[in-house]
Amino acid sequence: MAGLGIGLLLGARGGPSLSRPVFDPATRTASGRAPRGATVIVLLDGMPVGTATTSALGRWSHQLGTAPSPGQALAARTEITSPATVIGPGYAASGETVRRLAGFGGDQGNQIRPSDGTKTAFNVRKRFYTPVPIPNPEVAYTGFHYNSGAEFDHPNEATYHSAIELPDGTIRDMGAPVTVVPGTILARSEKAAGFTVPAGFYWIRTHGRVPSGGRWSYTDAFRSAHIGHMEEGVDLVDKAASGTIGNATQQMPAAAIGLVGDMPSSHRLFALAGDSISQGVGGYSHGAAPGLALGILAGLVVQTGTGSVLHLGRSGASAQANRATYTRRIALMQALGVTDIFCDLGVNDMSSSSSAATLKGHLTTLFGAFKAAIPSVRIYQSTITPSTVATAPITEGNQTVPAAMQDGRRLAFNADLRTGGFGSLLAGFVEFALPAQLPGDPHLWRAGFASDTGNPGSQQHPNAAGGEAIILAAAAENALAI
Known part of the structure; x- marks a missing residue:
């Protein structure tokens, strides 16, 4: 090559x-x-x-x-x-606390498809994970969703009633139902004063209702033992606080996005602005929270137990499509107390028509919007992993590089990022590429580190082995200072 x-x-x-x-x-x-x-x-x-x-x-x-x-x-x-x-x-060292989103729960704002308009209610038991206790929690909801390149208000109002379920069987009702109108950035349940969600797994149980003919969105979260359960129909009984929630479809309705609690001011909240690598496509999620701590950033944060993640990524996302379409998500970051933003956008840009300079320009626009809204936020960008074509499982000898990537644009972007090319916009970068790429030919994946299907197929995502290698290397470097 x-x-x-x-x-x-x-x-x-x-x-x-x-x-x-x-x-x-x-x-x-x-x-x-x-x-x-x-x-x-x-x-x-x-x-x-x-x-x-x-x-x-x-x-x-x-x-x-x-x-x-x-x-x-x-x-x-x-x-x-x-x-x-x-x-x-x-x-300054202090015992101050702030109201901030805590834990991990996937990507509840991420739109996959709408419901068909024939159902009016659902019950969801969605699993979440927190590395630290969450005192005095509120359940958080939004009235918008997004896809790989745009944001949308919900098509109609929705009413949610939620409860928190702990592993010991405790169920804490979160008060009166909350009606969320289209375009709402953040709505909250009543505060469970004096109640603390312990570190570890918990579930948010939600009964959702829409008007007759109304719709809700499904997310990338699939029902499973790791994720939760759901059922949908017409005028279903409210099972938020009691009852067994069954299985009706594969994908989970968008409901609660997580819990807001009284967190130590030092507990960091990372907003993840990314693509399918953020989604864990390829098979990586951290072993401590399988199916919930999706992608490399979540793995890094879970590994340390010192922060939480607001997941705003979407498969297929690019810097070009998102540089001017983050208005609602930026407002949500502000409302939830985001302290850091991590971005791994880039591979979809470079696999199409973007040069290293073009990608840098699009990211600079996006990062500038982040800084304008949240001046104190710390922004991090990842280096970009290989993009090849091969029949899985990949080896050192069965990969080819797509024509768009043969000019070295990915290597040039990564080199510029490593040498401080974004200046004061970035607090740092996280090295994804070096642990994943072949030392003898950096255009290629290391053997066994990517596993996308296809005959031949595009290889753009680290699998469990590749993700773990990146996590271990990035954790050792501590680029996020966590």
Whole structure:
């Protein structure tokens, strides 16, 4: 395969530059980018407080012995000194809590298809997972949905009555039904004051109703032992607080998107803006929450237990289609207290007509919209994994590279991302590509790391083995400072 390899591209650009440090108050950890193999001196108000060695991917991190005070300046130095990060009041250690979405539950806003208009009610028992307790919860709902490139208001109002079910059989009724009108960004149930959802699995049981002739949307969540159960019909009995919920169709109606609770201010909420890799297409979900912690970001966050994920991805999504169509989802991020945004868009752009420069322009527009709405949000972008054609299972010798990808556009985009090409828009990047691609030919997947079907078929998604390899490498790099 002709074209520049990763090593040549990185060498031509001189490796990662020295970035402004990122500080995580929960772990007192400073991190950033610097030239590979460099010794980094961590400075607080200009005084050395520790050192770190940069990894092969240009990342460094150092845990401070004591938390810095608001107003202190954190910087890093190799041969040069980075720009300083001034520690703000939000970084101060405290016992403060914020109302924030917590846990994992898949992609309840994601539209697959509408109901047929002949049914008026459903009962859903949907499984969720939280790595931390959720005190004083409220059930969250929305009045919009989205697909791979657009957002839509629900076609009609819907009324929801929910309860929380715990593994020990406890069912907590969440109060009076909530009517959600089309276009609502966030609606909430009554607050279950004094009630705490423990860390681990739980279920949100919801009875939903629409007017005669009304519709609801189904999501990518399929009923199964890992996900939950549902039934639908005309004027069904409300089983939110009691009763056995059966199975009627394969896909789950969109109902609750999760729980909002009193979370420690240090508990981070990642919004995931992505494509089918975010969906776990290819077979990866984290073993601690199979079928719920879908895709690489969710796996990384579950691995650490220090954050939660608001899933806003959709199969087939591209930066080109989404750069100006995130208005409702951005408003939802604001309402739910999102602290970080992770994006893995790009492979669908590059598999069609986008050059590295075009993709960068589309992502810059999208990231600019995120920052304009939530100035303090930290944004991360992944490097892009291979796209090949092969008959599964793939080997080193049975893959070909589509014509659109043979010009090295993916390698060029990844190299620019690694060397800080997005500037201050990004807090960092997460390395998906290097653990997944073949060292001898970076255009190809490592053998056994992708498993899309087809004869031959497009190979764009890491399977369980590929996903696990990316998770382990990314967790070791700690690019998200978690």
